[in-house]
Amino acid sequence: MDKLLITGGRTLEGEVPVSGAKNAALPIMCTALLTQDPLKLANVPALMDVRTMAQLLAQMGVEVGARSNGGIELRARTITNPEAPYELVKTMRASVLVLGPLLARCGQASVSLPGGCAIGARPVDQHLKGLQAMGARIEVEHGYLNARAERLRGARIALDLVTVTGTENLMMAATLAEGLTVLENAAREPEVADLARCLNAMGARIEGAGSDVIRIEGVRALCGAAHRVMPDRIESGTFLAAAAATGGRVRLLGAAPATLEATLQKLREAGARVAVAGDSIEIESDTRPLSVSLCTAPYPGFATDMQAQFMALDAIARGTALISETIFENRFMHALELQRLGADITIQGNTAVVKGVERLQGAKVMATDLRASASLVIAGLVAHGDTLIERIYHLDRGYESIEAKLAGLGARIERVN
Ligand code: UD1
Secondary structure, eight states, X not given: OOEEEEEOOOOEEEEEEOOBOHHHHHHHHHGGGGOSSEEEEESOOOOHHHHHHHHHHHXXXXXXXXXXXXXXXXXXXXXSOOEEOHHHHXXXXXXXXXXXXXXXXXXEEXXXXXXXXXXXXXXXXHHHHHHHHTTOEEEEETTEEEEEOSSOBOOEEEOSSOOHHHHHHHHHHHHTSBSEXXXXXXXXXXXXXXXXXXXXXXXXXXXXXXXXXXEEEXXXXXXXXXXXXXXXXXXXXXXXXXXXXXXXXXXXXXXXXXGGHHHHHHHHHTTOEEEEETTEEEEEEOSOOBOOOEEBOSTTSBOGGGXXXXXXXXXXXXXXXXXXXXXXXXXXXXXXXXXXXXXXXXXXXXXXXXXXXXXXXXXXXXXXXXXXHHHHHHHHHHSBSEEEEEOTHHHHHHOTTHHHHHHHTTOEEEEEO
């Protein structure tokens, strides 16, 4: 199994291109299920999760092809098998995003329940509640959600909590429903808005995506479209946090600064100089960072997907930070690994107390989930000596060529077998 070997102590300098957003690409790929026509996507990141989604769609009968510009083309002329099997769902929870589109297009879907997940229980009750309000009948049989419906009907759905993929699933289902669907307490994440842009290009009638009330007027059929996936704000934030931790000067190219405001504000609080110009973001830092306390929240609050990376930054900062995680239970597993590198972190319920230490020391550590892996990479970049990160398949799920990009910025990092 691949590992990452990092020799810490180098500052990061240079330019790095931002990849397409994983969390936008995955739901957008599922929109192919809603039409017989081709969907042409650009700026799709080359990631394990994207390959898993392509595999999932292919086994349903979707034709998946590569485009010359590095993008992909998906075409669901017919759906032969409206099923998401356990083997794929267990490796990627976002597989549940096929449920809404399959039900809307085929009137039936069978999707394995995702089951436990390293960062908490992560139920899908809100997805089901919304689909049921649209007229779906859903049963759990042998670990699968079996859903059926004639044509879905538009409905007013007030979500009990903010859920990103729940909002996306219901928005996709509603595009082909009869009449108007209103989603209240919808997720405002930029990836939801990007999905709506793609759906509207396909002929859907969606208003309000990006706000907490989304109105979807159902149409009879959708057509093909071309869409460019938005830049990845979490990958962007990860590189910026790495540069703030190591010091140096890094410029991100092809970023979406407007989607990163909470992160940029925290980086400035940490003492970094951050400058935005068009789609580039430059960060410069030459002193030990200051501690920054934070509390995760749905967008536009501070992203839970950036929490682990900031814990690594706080681990070597001046002062003590309080980090509260309000979205997922059990999302502090990286704290234990950071402690192996010498970090001083105490967990009290959903809050981590991080006392900055002057130096971390390299050690063997284990990646436990995607963003936890990113925090270990940042810690490895600042630690003295060698850090060997095991189980980096988590990292490969969500970061495109991370070691090549960091090496391009001057980091000493290599993939070893
Ligand atoms: C998405 C992102 C993930 C990010 C998360 C929160 C994708 C593919 N993944 O995950 O990277 O960390 O948003 O920003 O976009 N919940 C329920 N019932 C439901 C649905 C959710 O109780 O039906 C709870 C979850 O357990 C969690 C919270 O709501 O505590 C938020 O989860 P949600 O926004 O649904 O996360 P995902 O969409 O799975």
